[in-house]
Amino acid sequence: MGVEPGRVHFSWISSAESTKFVDVVKKVTEAVRAVGPNQKFVKKELKVA
Amino acid sequence: MIAYTDKIRDIARRLLKDCRVETVIGFRNGSMPMMNEPCFIKNVDDVDHLIWDGNCGINLANYLTNRTDKIAVVAKGCDSRNIVTHIIENKIKREQLVIIGVPCKGMLDKRRIKAMAPGEVTRVVEDGESVRVCGAGFEKTYPRKDMLQANCAVCIHRNPVIYDELVADPVPEQQNVDRYEDVRAIEAMSAEEKWTYFENLLAPCIRCYACRNACPLCYCPTCFVDESTPQWVGKSQNPVDVRTFHFLRAYHCAGRCTDCGSCERACPMGINMRVFTKKLEKEAFEQWGWEAGLSLDQRPPLDTYRPDDPQDFMK
Ligand code: SF4
Ligand code: SF4
Numbered sequence: 001m002g003v004e005p006g007r008v009h010f011s012w013i014s015s016a017e018s019t020k021f022v023d024v025v026k027k028v029t030e031a032v033r034a035v036g037p038n039q040k041f042v043k044k045e046l047k048v049a
Numbered sequence: 050m051i052a053y054t055d056k057i058r059d060i061a062r063r064l065l066k067d068c069r070v071e072t073v074i075g076f077r078n079g080s081m082p083m084m085n086e087p088c089f090i091k092n093v094d095d096v097d098h099l100i101w102d103g104n105c106g107i108n109l110a111n112y113l114t115n116r117t118d119k120i121a122v123v124a125k126g127c128d129s130r131n132i133v134t135h136i137i138e139n140k141i142k143r144e145q146l147v148i149i150g151v152p153c154k155g156m157l158d159k160r161r162i163k164a165m166a167p168g169e170v171t172r173v174v175e176d177g178e179s180v181r182v183c184g185a186g187f188e189k190t191y192p193r194k195d196m197l198q199a200n201c202a203v204c205i206h207r208n209p210v211i212y213d214e215l216v217a218d219p220v221p222e223q224q225n226v227d228r229y230e231d232v233r234a235i236e237a238m239s240a241e242e243k244w245t246y247f248e249n250l251l252a253p254c255i256r257c258y259a260c261r262n263a264c265p266l267c268y269c270p271t272c273f274v275d276e277s278t279p280q281w282v283g284k285s286q287n288p289v290d291v292r293t294f295h296f297l298r299a300y301h302c303a304g305r306c307t308d309c310g311s312c313e314r315a316c317p318m319g320i321n322m323r324v325f326t327k328k329l330e331k332e333a334f335e336q337w338g339w340e341a342g343l344s345l346d347q348r349p350p351l352d353t354y355r356p357d358d359p360q361d362f363m364k
Pocket of ligand 2: 108263264265266302305306307308309310311312313323326
């Protein structure tokens with residue numbers, strides 16, 4: 001699709017695994033920050049001449 | 050092809066006369082060359098409208114959804130696989146159907162024929178292994194195998210997988226076909242190249258939804274693109290909305306698409322949106338060894354759980 005690798009993550013976390021949840025969120029945040037702000041799937045404002 | 054047509058008419062006549070079915074769904078000549086249209090025959094006197102040739106690319110399984118009558122339906126390989134999918138998804142009952150199987154030799158690519166012809170095409174005649182294309186002041190003959198639709202050129206299920214009557218002996222299946230050359234080429238691109246590739250691919254899309262309407266899998270009473278509360282996707286021509294429509298529709302076809310090519314054939318802009326569904330078809334094959342619509346006894350991978358389901362993408 002052209003979305004950068006590192007922007008989408010999948011994980012399986014039970015409601016009892018709070019520490020895993022925290023770990024995953026940290027990792028995901030870091031990874032996404034490294035990729036930078038999303039430019040894809042963003043509607044650009046129309047340029048009016 | 051004439052032999053096919055005669056046989057289809059004979060079978061249809063017999064089924065209607067014996068009241069085995071109320072309706073026969075097949076093809077008749079369209080008002081333009083290479084544009085055969087689906088037709089519903091209810092009366093023995095109309096049976097001679099039915100025809101068969103290389104322009105019957107629209108998938109007739111599309112017309113079976115939620116029907117309650119007894120129907121005979123003409124089905125080539127891919128149609129029969131979509132009929133199987135319809136049956137396992139409870140959209141029609143096997144008992145309602147008499148399937149008239151057509152061993153298929155591939156459908157003609159009307160766009161390629163039009164592009165190669167030096168003028169307006171007024172008539173296309175198939176003659177065994179060749180195709181004669183006629184128009185004002187020209188007549189050209191091409192080998193039939195060079196004029197096939199892209200999906201038919203790599204088809205490995207030409208014979209119907211399920212049928213009650215067969216109009217001819219099964220045709221040999223194509224061997225050693227590389228089905229996914231095009232998908233691999235896209236997979237090899239970088240994220241940026243992919244983005245641009247799809248942007249260009251979808252740029253001509255006018256969102257007429259002909260691709261969705263021609264697809265037998267797209268039978269939801271209200272499609273997600275038409276819903277307004279909530280509105281899942283913008284209704285504009287903005288490339289983001291267009292892309293969202295296409296890739297979500299493709300995902301809804303994951304593990305179900307038979308690569309029948311109806312969607313691409315129906316598109317007025319000639320967009321090859323099959324690259325999306327084909328990628329998912331490849332995925333279903335590589336992950337679960339699944340090819341859609343081959344058997345009535347197997348549940349599709351996306352509605353069953355198996356302990357050994359691949360999950361490498363889960364972290
Ligand atoms: S049929 Fe073609 S133009 Fe119409 S919505 Fe589909 S891709 Fe777009
Ligand atoms: S998505 Fe296209 S190729 Fe796949 S089943 Fe639907 S119409 Fe056929």
